[in-house]
Amino acid sequence: SKEKTESGQSQKAQKTYQWKMVTSWPKNFPGIGVAPERFAKNVEAMSNGRLKIKIFGAGELVAGLEVFDAVSSGSAEMGHSAAYYWKGKIPAAQFFTGIPFGMNAQETNGWLHYGGGMKLWEELYEPFNLIPMAAGNTGVQLAGWFKKEINSVDDLKGLKMRIPGLGGEVLKELGGIPVALAGGDLFASLQSGAIDATEWVGPYNDLAFGFYQAADYYYYSGWHEPSAVLELIVNKKAFESLPKDLQMIVKVAARASNQDMLDEYTARNNDALKQLVEQHNVKLKKFDDELIRTLKKTMQAVIEKEVAKDPQMKKVWDSYSDFQKKAVEYHRISEMEYYLNRDK
Amino acid sequence: MEWLALIMFLFVCLILLLGYPVAFSLAGASLIFAGLGIAIGAFDDSFIHLLPNRIYGVMINPTLMAVPLFVFMGVVLEKSQVAERLLDAMAQAFSGVKAGLGISITLVGMLLAASTGIVGATVVTMGLLSLPAMLKHGYSAQYSSGIIAATGTLGQIIPPSIALVLLGDVISSAYQQAQLKQGIFNPEPVSVGELFAGAVIPGLILVLLYMLYSFGLATFKPASIPEMDKTQSRFPLKSLLSALLPPLVLIVLVLGSILAGFATPTEAAGVGATGALLIAALHRKLSLKTLQEICVSTLHVTAMVFMILIGASLFSLVFRGFGGEELIHQFFANLPGGVITATLIVMLIMFLLGFILDFIEITFVVVPLVAPVLLAMGLDPVWLGIMIAVNLQTSFLTPPFGFALFYLRGVAPDSLPTRAIYQGVIPFIFLQLVLMAMMAYWPILTTWLPDTIYKS
Amino acid sequence: MKLLVVLERHLQALIRVLGQSIAWLTFIMVILTCLIVLLRYGFNLGWIWLQELVLYMHAAVFMLGVSYAFQKDQHVRVDIFYRSFSAKTKHLVNLFGHIFLLFPVSILILWFSWDYVAMSWHIKESSPETGGLPFVYLLKSLVPMMSLLLMIQGVASFSGCILALYRIKHETNDKEDKAWNG
Ligand code: NA
Numbered sequence: 001s002k003e004k005t006e007s008g009q010s011q012k013a014q015k016t017y018q019w020k021m022v023t024s025w026p027k028n029f030p031g032i033g034v035a036p037e038r039f040a041k042n043v044e045a046m047s048n049g050r051l052k053i054k055i056f057g058a059g060e061l062v063a064g065l066e067v068f069d070a071v072s073s074g075s076a077e078m079g080h081s082a083a084y085y086w087k088g089k090i091p092a093a094q095f096f097t098g099i100p101f102g103m104n105a106q107e108t109n110g111w112l113h114y115g116g117g118m119k120l121w122e123e124l125y126e127p128f129n130l131i132p133m134a135a136g137n138t139g140v141q142l143a144g145w146f147k148k149e150i151n152s153v154d155d156l157k158g159l160k161m162r163i164p165g166l167g168g169e170v171l172k173e174l175g176g177i178p179v180a181l182a183g184g185d186l187f188a189s190l191q192s193g194a195i196d197a198t199e200w201v202g203p204y205n206d207l208a209f210g211f212y213q214a215a216d217y218y219y220y221s222g223w224h225e226p227s228a229v230l231e232l233i234v235n236k237k238a239f240e241s242l243p244k245d246l247q248m249i250v251k252v253a254a255r256a257s258n259q260d261m262l263d264e265y266t267a268r269n270n271d272a273l274k275q276l277v278e279q280h281n282v283k284l285k286k287f288d289d290e291l292i293r294t295l296k297k298t299m300q301a302v303i304e305k306e307v308a309k310d311p312q313m314k315k316v317w318d319s320y321s322d323f324q325k326k327a328v329e330y331h332r333i334s335e336m337e338y339y340l341n342r343d344k
Numbered sequence: 345m346e347w348l349a350l351i352m353f354l355f356v357c358l359i360l361l362l363g364y365p366v367a368f369s370l371a372g373a374s375l376i377f378a379g380l381g382i383a384i385g386a387f388d389d390s391f392i393h394l395l396p397n398r399i400y401g402v403m404i405n406p407t408l409m410a411v412p413l414f415v416f417m418g419v420v421l422e423k424s425q426v427a428e429r430l431l432d433a434m435a436q437a438f439s440g441v442k443a444g445l446g447i448s449i450t451l452v453g454m455l456l457a458a459s460t461g462i463v464g465a466t467v468v469t470m471g472l473l474s475l476p477a478m479l480k481h482g483y484s485a486q487y488s489s490g491i492i493a494a495t496g497t498l499g500q501i502i503p504p505s506i507a508l509v510l511l512g513d514v515i516s517s518a519y520q521q522a523q524l525k526q527g528i529f530n531p532e533p534v535s536v537g538e539l540f541a542g543a544v545i546p547g548l549i550l551v552l553l554y555m556l557y558s559f560g561l562a563t564f565k566p567a568s569i570p571e572m573d574k575t576q577s578r579f580p581l582k583s584l585l586s587a588l589l590p591p592l593v594l595i596v597l598v599l600g601s602i603l604a605g606f607a608t609p610t611e612a613a614g615v616g617a618t619g620a621l622l623i624a625a626l627h628r629k630l631s632l633k634t635l636q637e638i639c640v641s642t643l644h645v646t647a648m649v650f651m652i653l654i655g656a657s658l659f660s661l662v663f664r665g666f667g668g669e670e671l672i673h674q675f676f677a678n679l680p681g682g683v684i685t686a687t688l689i690v691m692l693i694m695f696l697l698g699f700i701l702d703f704i705e706i707t708f709v710v711v712p713l714v715a716p717v718l719l720a721m722g723l724d725p726v727w728l729g730i731m732i733a734v735n736l737q738t739s740f741l742t743p744p745f746g747f748a749l750f751y752l753r754g755v756a757p758d759s760l761p762t763r764a765i766y767q768g769v770i771p772f773i774f775l776q777l778v779l780m781a782m783m784a785y786w787p788i789l790t791t792w793l794p795d796t797i798y799k800s
Numbered sequence: 801m802k803l804l805v806v807l808e809r810h811l812q813a814l815i816r817v818l819g820q821s822i823a824w825l826t827f828i829m830v831i832l833t834c835l836i837v838l839l840r841y842g843f844n845l846g847w848i849w850l851q852e853l854v855l856y857m858h859a860a861v862f863m864l865g866v867s868y869a870f871q872k873d874q875h876v877r878v879d880i881f882y883r884s885f886s887a888k889t890k891h892l893v894n895l896f897g898h899i900f901l902l903f904p905v906s907i908l909i910l911w912f913s914w915d916y917v918a919m920s921w922h923i924k925e926s927s928p929e930t931g932g933l934p935f936v937y938l939l940k941s942l943v944p945m946m947s948l949l950l951m952i953q954g955v956a957s958f959s960g961c962i963l964a965l966y967r968i969k970h971e972t973n974d975k976e977d978k979a980w981n982g
């Protein structure tokens with residue numbers, strides 16, 4: 001009978017799972033859209049084909065912004081997206097993508113995995129039957145594409161810009177007009193002048209989108225998105241139905257994805273920026289110091305106002321800002337000092 | 345199990361032929377088939393669970409917001425009798441010219457097409473107004489019904505056009521998919537505005553072809569287009585100008601603002617609709633009651649279009665669930681002759697489907713299935729979009745099921761035999777095939793204007 | 801039979817009144833879109849909530865208008881064969897469609913959308929855009945609303961079909977009776 005149980009167990013362990021993953025990006029979109037494909041390939045290889053994941057790009061099964069609901073209901077077992085898209089459902093979710101003047105990728109990963117961030121994230125998603133995992137990071141983004149020069153705060157007045165999240169709120173405070181636009185309309189709107197500026201990701205993705213054809217000025221750095229975490233969300237019931245080894249494979253593959261995307265952006269942004277400046281004559285510009293100070297001051301006011309509205313947000317913000325304070329202090333004498341020394 | 349997807353397609357077509365409203369036939373038949381699939385264990389039911397998410401995706405799609413606005417504009421124009429005044433003035437202006445009535449009808453059709461996005465109303469209006477006049481002046485029944493049906497459907501391809509708005513939405517996502525699949529990491533987006541720009545030159549060529557044909561017929565077969573007597577000694581400049589003003593204003597407002605880059609198609613549609621309202625008010629055609637009728641007509645057309653989109657979403661979810669996508673990819677991958685054969689086959693299939701389906705169904709059901717494959721073979725998205733639009737316009741005219749023919753039959757006098765309508769449209773179908781051949785040979789006809797406007 | 805008559809009349813009226821009221825939103829959409837363009841280009845003003853308001857109206861128009869368009873037979877049919885059917889066959893096709901196509905689809909949408917919308921209400925879902933409208937749960941409620949209204953119109957159309965078939969049968973019976981007597 002012992003033999004029987006063993007064969008029963010091994011039968012269960014040999015069961016193959018066919019899962020669906022919905023994403024918020026077009027399939028194979030450079031960087032963010034490639035990550036889900038690589039993740040699925042890794043999982044299939046590591047599990048020896050026992051967990052097969054079929055990827056559906058934005059719009060194939062559901063629109064990009066329906067990923068959360070589709071996985072929450074269990075219609076798809078997994079999703080790849082970004083937490084700040086769900087701020088209409090969970091205001092605190094935006095901290096788990098990134099916030100203006102917040103932490104960079106390295107620091108955010110530290111907070112998530114060793115600073116209590118993950119636990120808070122899991123708590124937020126628990127009522128929705130979702131398990132979140134960090135599964136990608138774009139690194140520091142650039143400030144975006146502008147049709148005219150931005151020399152002072154006055155130039156932001158009346159500026160129509162596609163910029164999501166808290167960054168948009170800051171722009172609004174300073175007299176600009178944050179505009180809501182789908183990715184597909186972005187280019188045409190910038191070209192037609194329906195908007196004056198847009199942010200996207202960084203040189204690698206921005207080159208791909210062809211923004212240089214529509215705007216002359218490319219500003220740095222991405223004050224509004226010092227890093228952006230991409231998330232893997234897994235339906236809780238589906239996850240718990242997996243044998244322990246497959247669960248671990250999913251977790252480790254997500255962790256690998258998280259690092260892999262950052263590595264890819266680190267490698268590709270350099271060449272893309274060179275191409276933009278040298279081949280497409282993009283005017284690369286730095287935001288004025290005074291302007292940056294104003295943006296930062298406004299950001300602090302905005303976040304205090306937002307956090308006061310929502311206790312969950314306050315809780316996450318306290319943890320986030322505590323960690324940031326400590327990380328910044330140490331990084332001032334390590335990372336930053338080294339960057340400066342290296343350039344001497 | 346992929347062959348089940350094919351059976352499903354045939355099953356849906358059969359249900360459609362019964363004549364129950366298309367939107368619900370699409371959705372209902374797909375659902376029945378999904379149920380069968382679940383029963384025999386060949387279908388993962390979570391696919392249809394995504395329907396509410398899909399419907400919500402349709403609701404918040406900002407590109408499609410242009411549809412009710414363009415429909416509203418078209419209905420207002422119809423109610424303010426712009427077409428009637430224009431036809432009158434044109435006919436007077438062209439009296440005494442060879443094929444005068446035919447040419448004036450073509451010009452009116454072109455102006456209306458360029459200021460509105462819906463097709464049916466134009467055929468009906470022109471049929472009611474000019475068919476009796478043409479017959480009275482001794483124009484042959486064939487030529488008269490042919491030119492009216494053909495010019496009445498120009499609105500399909502001459503922008504602004506609802507067909508191009510819907511195609512634009514579908515083609516742009518297909519194009520993105522196709523490029524990324526090819527590993528092209530600088531995918532160029534394609535917008536409704538680009539399709540509008542791309543359709544301008546082919547539209548004008550078509551108008552030119554119609555006029556050349558009319559002129560040629562008048563020269564070589566004067567029996568079917570006899571010369572008319574001049575009705576007035578003086579050229580009716582004033583009435584012509586005042587009749588031309590409303591469409592010209594709208595064309596500048598809508599097409600001008602899109603092509604010059606001042607507005608997105610949705611914004612331009614809103615501005616154009618307001619412009620049309622002002623024109624109707626100036627002509628004293630706008631009462632509270634008329635406005636209510638305009639709103640209700642707009643509601644009906646919009647609801648019809650979007651319900652088909654919802655039905656097509658369910659169809660596509662079930663089709664995907666059965667692995668239909670892979671089936672289509674395999675079919676195209678194994679096709680000898682590459683992109684040319686593939687395009688020809690797709691165009692032929694669409695033309696045939698155009699006999700039984702409306703352009704909306706074809707746009708939502710068929711184009712999303714085939715366009716990514718064709719575009720991945722390297723076709724230009726604007727070119728493909730315009731080819732599809734012209735192709736579907738052709739199928740509207742093709743007997744016995746062309747929609748334009750039904751509209752015309754509905755308003756034509758009983759003395760006009762249906763056979764005459766069928767015979768009359770054949771030369772015009774031929775002219776449209778000529779246009780498609782020209783576009784196939786010189787793709788630049790469709791790509792030059794959008795490239796000049798959007799990529800300079 | 802009487803029940804069917806009453807049912808048909810009242811349900812039709814409900815859908816009609818709702819449809820005719822909702823229709824006015826198309827006019828407001830036109831004006832607001834024009835206003836948005838004017839404000840943006842003329843005065844450098846713009847609000848995301850205003851953009852979203854127009855989008856909400858757009859969604860309401862077709863989601864709530866579908867049933868009225870159905871009542872008025874405004875949904876396209878493939879009418880190659882349908883147009884040549886007798887009145888009786890047409891009613892039979894419609895009866896078949898109401899029972900096997902319209903009702904299953906409406907019920908399915910209502911059923912599947914229930915949790916989807918309930919969750920949205922539960923968390924009082926707001927716009928994903930900064931400065932957007934905080935009424936996403938109302939917007940999503942249009943999905944079950946649409947299927948409910950379709951079912952109501954479906955019951956009315958169903959009653960109408962039965963009544964019409966009944967009348968046709970009666971007329972033929974009368975004729976047959978006359979033929980016998982004559
Ligand atoms: Na960004």
Ligand code: NA
Binds near residue numbers: 457460
């Ligand atoms: Na048109």
